[in-house]
Amino acid sequence: MQVMTEHTERDGDYEHHGGFPVYAADPDNGGPHFGRLVEALRTVQDLAVSTAPPPEVIAQAAEQAEALAALLAPYTAPEGHYPAGRSVGLPGRGSLLMLPWTVEKFDRTGVRSTGVFRRYHMGGNGAAHGGVLPLLFDDLFGMITHAAGRPISRTGYLHVNYRKITPLETPLVVEGRVDRVDGRKTFVSARLTEPDGTLLADAEALMIVLLPGQP
Numbered sequence: 001m002q003v004m005t006e007h008t009e010r011d012g013d014y015e016h017h018g019g020f021p022v023y024a025a026d027p028d029n030g031g032p033h034f035g036r037l038v039e040a041l042r043t044v045q046d047l048a049v050s051t052a053p054p055p056e057v058i059a060q061a062a063e064q065a066e067a068l069a070a071l072l073a074p075y076t077a078p079e080g081h082y083p084a085g086r087s088v089g090l091p092g093r094g095s096l097l098m099l100p101w102t103v104e105k106f107d108r109t110g111v112r113s114t115g116v117f118r119r120y121h122m123g124g125n126g127a128a129h130g131g132v133l134p135l136l137f138d139d140l141f142g143m144i145t146h147a148a149g150r151p152i153s154r155t156g157y158l159h160v161n162y163r164k165i166t167p168l169e170t171p172l173v174v175e176g177r178v179d180r181v182d183g184r185k186t187f188v189s190a191r192l193t194e195p196d197g198t199l200l201a202d203a204e205a206l207m208i209v210l211l212p213g214q215p
């Protein structure tokens, strides 16, 4: 994966991030065990939505989950000071919110990412929930804007066309680019496909550069 902070050229006002703090990537990806922890938690999410254990096992699982929460609670840190979301070497940057996908291309011409939708992303009848596709696209559009050297921007609108049922636990590809820039406005688009190119969904969005002080 290419380093997400490398740019050959940036817009002149790149360093003006509105009122948005500038967060640095975590060079250690949270240390030697963080990726393992996040992956284990995702597996727990998979199992939490797809198992039917007896009450005594649920009680045991609840106790262990409560013990894990108690273990981590004393280490709560301010935004930008924990590895989740900043570990660019991990799937989904080590964030449990993001799709656990891996960035394969990240440059001014666009961003491509690959991965699977997991069991905890299921909507119905074995297909991905419609709400997780905008999440995938929105984060991709943020990365595309960043990779293109545009200043920190927020999504003004995001339109998704669902072309075909999106399967779970199947390797997929999402790729997008900047189509057009007009002042503060960056128009972006992307496609979600199967590896053979079959189109599952496409999306377009408007990313708007924040003005000084805008949150």
Ligand SMILES: CCCCCCCCCCCCCCCC(=O)SCCNC(=O)CCNC(=O)[C@H](O)C(C)(C)COP(=O)(O)OP(=O)(O)OC[C@H]1O[C@@H](n2cnc3c(N)ncnc32)[C@H](O)[C@@H]1OP(=O)(O)O
Residues within 6 Å of the ligand: 004, 005, 023, 024, 025, 026, 085, 086, 088, 138, 139, 140, 141, 142, 143, 146, 153, 154, 155, 156, 157, 183, 184, 185, 206, 208, 209, 210, 211, 214
């Ligand atoms: C740590 C290391 C990591 C490294 C690796 C980094 C990777 C990094 C990945 C991050 C990935 C996250 C990416 C998530 C991105 C979000 O999801 S952000 C969250 C969702 N979005 C929001 O919450 C935005 C909420 N809205 C707002 O805050 C304000 O509306 C905005 C966006 C700041 C714009 O407000 P404003 O400054 O008052 O601007 P406004 O004059 O209304 O609009 C500017 C222009 O856009 C147009 N416009 C605005 N809205 C629209 C619209 N909906 N439709 C059409 N036109 C519009 C206006 O007409 C205007 O056009 P012109 O008149 O200039 O031609």
